[in-house]
Amino acid sequence: MLRLKNLDKVFTTEEVETTALSKINLEINEGEFVAIMGPSGCGKSTLLNIIGLLDSPTSGEYYFGEQEVSRFTERQRAQLRKGSIGFVFQSFNLIDELTVFENVELPLLYLKIPAAERRQRVEEVLERMNIMHRRNHFPQQLSGGQQQRVAISRAIVAKPRVILADEPTGNLDSANGEEVIKLLTQLNQEGTTVVMVTHSPYDASHAHRIVNLFDGKIVTENVKERFHV
Numbered sequence: 001m002l003r004l005k006n007l008d009k010v011f012t013t014e015e016v017e018t019t020a021l022s023k024i025n026l027e028i029n030e031g032e033f034v035a036i037m038g039p040s041g042c043g044k045s046t047l048l049n050i051i052g053l054l055d056s057p058t059s060g061e062y063y064f065g066e067q068e069v070s071r072f073t074e075r076q077r078a079q080l081r082k083g084s085i086g087f088v089f090q091s092f093n094l095i096d097e098l099t100v101f102e103n104v105e106l107p108l109l110y111l112k113i114p115a116a117e118r119r120q121r122v123e124e125v126l127e128r129m130n131i132m133h134r135r136n137h138f139p140q141q142l143s144g145g146q147q148q149r150v151a152i153s154r155a156i157v158a159k160p161r162v163i164l165a166d167e168p169t170g171n172l173d174s175a176n177g178e179e180v181i182k183l184l185t186q187l188n189q190e191g192t193t194v195v196m197v198t199h200s201p202y203d204a205s206h207a208h209r210i211v212n213l214f215d216g217k218i219v220t221e222n223v224k225e226r227f228h229v
Contacts, residue, residue: 001028001030001032001064001162002027002028002051002062002064002162002193002195003026003027003028003061003063004024004025004026004027004050004061005025005060005061005062005063006023006024006059006060006061007023007024007025007026007050007059007060007062007070008021008023008058008059008060009021009043009046009216010058020046020216021043021047021057022215022216022217023060023217024047024216024217025218026211026218028193028195029193030161032193032194033184033185033193033196033207033208033209034194034195034196034207034208034210035196035197035198035203035204035206035207035210035211036195036196036198036211037198037199037201037204037210037212038212038214039214042214042216043213043215043216044197044213045166046216047197048164048166048195048197050062051162051195052085053069053072053078053080053085054081056070056071056077057070064084082107082110082111082158083160084162085161085162085163086107086156086160086163086164087155087166088155088164088165088166088168088184089151089165089166089167090166090167090168090171091171092139092147092148092171094147094150094151094154095139096138096139096140097138098138099135099138100126100131100137100142100150101122101126101135103139103150104122104125104126104150104154104157105118105122105157107154107158108121108122111158121157122153123135128153129152129153129183130149131146131153134146143176144176145172145173145176148168148169148171148172148176148180152168152180156187160192161192162195163187163193163195164196165184165194165196165198166196166197167198168180168196168203169200169203170199177200177203181202181203205224207224208224209221209222210222210224
C-alpha cells in the first residue's frame with residue numbers, strides 16, 4: 001500500500017546541509033500496524049511527514065497505492081491527504097476556538113460532505129470514542145486524555161485508509177496512554193493501516209512490525225508476529 005524506494009531527505013541552509021533520511025526502503029501493507037522507533041533526531045518525524053504527504057523527499061520514490069507521489073505539488077498532496085490519511089499528534093493540534101464537535105467535523109467540511117451526513121458521522125464517532133457528552137466543550141475544558149480522544153475522532157471521521165500517529169501517548173499518563181493504544185489497535189483490527197512513531201517499547205509492542213531508525217537510516221526491522229496480507 002505504501003512503498004518508499006531509496007528515499008532521501010536533505011535539509012539545506014546557507015551554512016549547512018543536514019541529511020535527515022538516507023536511502024530509506026520501506027513497504028507497509030494494507031491493514032498493517034507499523035511502529036517506527038529510534039532516538040531523538042534520528043528522522044522518525046521527518047519520515048512520518050513524508051509518508052503523510054506533509055513534506056516531499058529530496059530524492060527517491062514514494063508510492064501511495066499505485067501512485068508515485070514524491071513529486072506531487074502541495075495542492076496534489078493536500079487533495080490525496082484529505083480523504084486518505086488521518087493524523088494523530090502528541091500535542092493534539094485541536095483548534096481552541098472550535099468546540100469538540102466542530103473540531104471533529106472539520107475534515108468533513110474540507111471534503112464537502114453534506115450537513116446532515118456530517119452531523120451523523122461526527123455523532124457516531126464521538127459516541128464510539130466516549131466523548132459525546134463533551135461535544136459542546138472547547139479543547140481547553142478537557143483533560144489530556146479527552147483531547148486525544150477528540151484528536152483520534154477527527155482522524156477517523158473521514159474513514160481514511162491510513163492513520164499516522166506521532167507519539168500519540170507522549171503527553172498522557174499511563175492510563176490514558178493505554179486507552180489510546182487500545183483504540184489504535186482496535187481501528188487496525190477493523191482494517192485501518194496504522195503507522196506510529198513512538199519512544200515507548202510498550203506502545204510499539206502492539207504493532208505487527210517495529211522499524212528502528214538511527215541517523216536517518218533503517219537499521220533493523222522486527223516482525224512481532226507473522227502478518228498476513
